Amino acid sequence: MISVIKALVKFRDQRQWKKFHTPENLAKSIIIEAGELLENFQWKNQALDLENVKEEVADVMAYCLLLCEHYGFDPEVILKEKIAKNEAKYPVETVKGKSTKYNRYK
Numbered sequence: 001m002i003s004v005i006k007a008l009v010k011f012r013d014q015r016q017w018k019k020f021h022t023p024e025n026l027a028k029s030i031i032i033e034a035g036e037l038l039e040n041f042q043w044k045n046q047a048l049d050l051e052n053v054k055e056e057v058a059d060v061m062a063y064c065l066l067l068c069e070h071y072g073f074d075p076e077v078i079l080k081e082k083i084a085k086n087e088a089k090y091p092v093e094t095v096k097g098k099s100t101k102y103n104r105y106k
């Protein structure tokens with residue numbers, strides 16, 4: 001993962017784009033790229049362009065990783081921390097096979 005961040009930073013710095021990559025702009029860019037990803041699923045009968053899905057997933061991840069780099073987050077560490085939180089929030093015996101939101105369990 002670290003080598004991917006290094007490649008993203010190198011790409012950014014060679015173009016002197018760091019000044020544009022404020023946390024706010026990176027967060028906005030994540031959502032914009034997520035919208036582009038969602039366009040692939042906009043219409044029920046549209047043919048799926050998996051190549052574009054792949055590119056948009058990469059765009060979302062690139063901005064997420066640049067935001068991690070900005071704050072010094074280790075992506076693997078924060079993902080593992082979140083998985084652990086979700087394991088506590090969504091116990092298997094309570095949620096298995098259900099999509100109900102965590103605060104609506106009885």
Ligand SMILES: [Mg+2]
Nearest residue numbers: 033036056059
């Ligand atoms: Mg894109």
